Amino acid sequence: MNPHDPTGVSARLATHRPQTLTAPAGFETATYAKVTLRLLPFLFICYVAAYLDRVNVGFAKLQMLSDLKFSESVYGLGAGIFFIGYFVFEVPSNILLHRVGARVWISRIMVTWAIVSAASVFVKSPGTFYALRFLLGIAEAGFFPGIVLYLTYWYPSMRRGRMNALFMIGIPVAGVLGGPLSGWIMQAFNGVRGLSNWQWLFLLEAIPSLVLGVITPFVLPNGIRAASWLDDRQKQLLEGNIACDAHAGAEASLKSIVSNGRVWQLAAVYFCCMMGLYGVSFYLPTLIKAAGVKDALDVGFLAAVPYAVAIVSMILVARSSDRRNERRWHLATAAVAAAVGLYASTLHTGNLAFVLITLSLGTAGVLSMMPVFWTYPSSVLSGTAAAAGIAMINSIGNLAGFVSPSIIGWMKDATHSTNAGLIVVALALLAGAVLTLTQSAASASVTAASGASRA
Structure with missing residues (x-):
């Protein structure tokens, strides 16, 4: 198998396209159901573990700042510096995944980030906090865009x-499960064996990532040809459907990707989306505590509410977008809803019910943007160009993970409130909606045409 062509599509394009077009609908549906059942649960669990390790610092903050005498600005910078390492290493990481295969590279990513996350128990000073967060970004670089790329090996654009x-509902599920889990760890493990509760949080929540990383090579095939659980007819169907999309994506050099204005515009939209996501992720426990909730376990359970709402919203919005073959208005509407929710949450910060409702709207809007957004890059790029382009968009967009908590932390030190920072985040989301509506309709029409060709 050519490692630069994990699906084997390039070599079999002409052979399998006619077979795909005449495949019975029931057989195609059953084949994709089989693929989804074999791949998505494991990828989903991995993403839950990844996101938990990325944002558990938001719960650790509840005690860590007072233990270590850190200011809000130190926390904001430390939370955000993760994304500098992430930015620097993401494009090379995704290109390597495309070349060496998903199994080995995803395993490497997960094992190294688990080790670095667990090492956070040794934080004693701002310098060590910054260093470990930076290393965590390096370790995790490539995981999310790598999975987005990996899914393009299996699913045509009309299904993505x-x-x-x-x-991606791994994000809100990590919130639903991680909130109560983190709250329980913070409450139950404080002082056990001489470690503070936030140290136990980093240590215990690294274990799932380590275990998953070790078993990844035994679970994930590199592509369709390597899937022993598919028969030849099923493989031909899947490869043929990917081949039908091949005309929509363009191979390109890394230089041409970097100079592509459309890729930069997509990165700007994603940056605005990530401003909202990490504003919520790193500060949701703080916002709930500020509404009058003091017990760490109660904060954990209440923090699960906005994420639970987001799970339903993500699925409904993605289904609607696929069914209508329409992306821009779904994405822009979700961005506006997120902006409205986050801004409204600043109006009555002492009213817990109001804060939960508005933060639920904001969280649902932010997270509903993500699956719709990621149908764009894979519609206009393929092969190594897709690997580099997806990674570039994700790495630039995730710089918002540095900007958003840094702004909120700095503004909280200056104003003694998170409100000003949340308003800045809401404005960024509105800017994302405007940028989305200025996008060319090319990607949406590509998706629609791809769907029509198999109708």
Whole structure:
């Protein structure tokens, strides 16, 4: 198998396209159901573990700042510096995944980030906090865009909105599960064996990532040809459907990707989306505590509410987007809803019910943007160009993970409130909606045409 062509599509394009077009609908549906059942649950669990390790610092903050005498600005910078390492190493990481295969590279990513996350128990000073967060970014670089790329090896564009949603609901599920879990660890383990509760949080929540990383090579095939659980007819169907999309994506050099204005515009939209996501992720426990909730376990359970709402919203929006073959208005509407929710949450910060409702709207809007957004890059790029382009968009967009908590932390030190920072985040989301509506309709029409060709 050519490592630069994991699906084997390039060599079999002409052979399998006619077979795909005449495949019975029931056989195609059953084949994709089989693929989804074999791949998505494991990828989903991996993403839950990844996101938990990325944002558990938001719960650790509840005690860590007072233990270590850190200011809000130190926390904001430390939370955000993760994304500098992430930015620097993401494009090379995704290109390597495309070349050496998903199994080995995803395993490497997960094992190294688990080790670095667990090492956070040794944080004693701002310098060590910054260094470990930077190393965590390096370790995790390539995981998310690598999975987005990996899904393009299996699913044509007309199915990717739903598949992206099934994978990306790992974010809100991490919130639903991680909130109560983190709250319980913070409450139950304080002082055990001489470690503070936030140290136990980093240590215990690294274990799932380590275990998953070790078993990844035994679970994930590199592509369709390597899937022993598919018969030849099923492989031909899947490869043929990917081949039908091949005309929509263009191979390109890394230099041409970097100079592509459309890729930069997509990166700008994603940056605005990530401003909202990390504003919520790193400060949701703080916002709930500020509404009058003091017990760490109660904060954990209440923090699960906005994420639970977001799970439903992500699935419904992605399904609607796929069914209508429409991306821009779904994405822009979700961005506006997120902006409205986050801004409204600043109006009555002492009213817990109001804060939960508005933060639920904001969180649902932000997270509903993601699966719809990620149908764009894979519609206009393929092969190594897709690997580099997806990674570039994700790495630039995730710089918002540095900007958003840094701004909120700095403004909280200056104003003694998170409100000003949340308003800045809401404005960024509105800018994302405007940028989305200025996008060319090319990607949406590509997706629609791809769907029509198999109708």
